Amino acid sequence: MIKGKGYLKFSKSKNKIYVYLFGRLTGEEKKKNLFAFGRLENALENMYQIRESDRLPAELSELGFNFDDLDEWILALETRTTRNNKKINLPVIEERCFEDVTNYDLLGMSEKEVKSLNKDETFKMYSDLLEMIFGALAHIEELEEIEEG
Numbered sequence: 573m574i575k576g577k578g579y580l581k582f583s584k585s586k587n588k589i590y591v592y593l594f595g596r597l598t599g600e601e602k603k604k605n606l607f608a609f610g611r612l613e614n615a616l617e618n619m620y621q622i623r624e625s626d627r628l629p630a631e632l633s634e635l636g637f638n639f640d641d642l643d644e645w646i647l648a649l650e651t652r653t654t655r656n657n658k659k660i661n662l663p664v665i666e667e668r669c670f671e672d673v674t675n676y677d678l679l680g681m682s683e684k685e686v687k688s689l690n691k692d693e694t695f696k697m698y699s700d701l702l703e704m705i706f707g708a709l710a711h712i713e714e715l716e717e718i719e720e721g
Contacts, residue, residue, distance in 0.1 A: 576595065578606055578635075579594055592607065
């Protein structure tokens with residue numbers, strides 16, 4: 573069983589950000605990785621799929637988590653704010669992450685402009701793109717609910 577509440581933690585590996593559920597198990601001193609939701613760009617969709625299946629993965633159920641916890645994690649990812657209203661700071665992605673973008677028009681910049689960004693500018697652009705993606709996903713979900721209703 574889990575001691576207290578789990579929380580989302582973001583880890584950068586090979587210039588990709590991964591989303592993990594971290595927490596402390598009863599009787600243990602160290603916090604540890606309890607569950608992996610996958611890469612950041614897929615994590616929210618993975619959480620939606622769990623909710624839509626109406627069945628929590630066994631690993632989460634066995635730790636005492638429920639759908640209220642899942643909804644809290646979804647909200648945290650959508651708003652990038654913790655349950656304590658603290659802003660979630662994502663690890664910095666180096667500017668080379670945009671080198672494989674082939675359609676620079678989507679970014680509203682030329683290839684030369686994208687490649688000349690410093691780390692702060694790259695982080696801001698990445699954050700802005702994530703906000704647009706999360707907003708689009710939320711809008712799609714609203715449209716699907718309207719169609720179903």
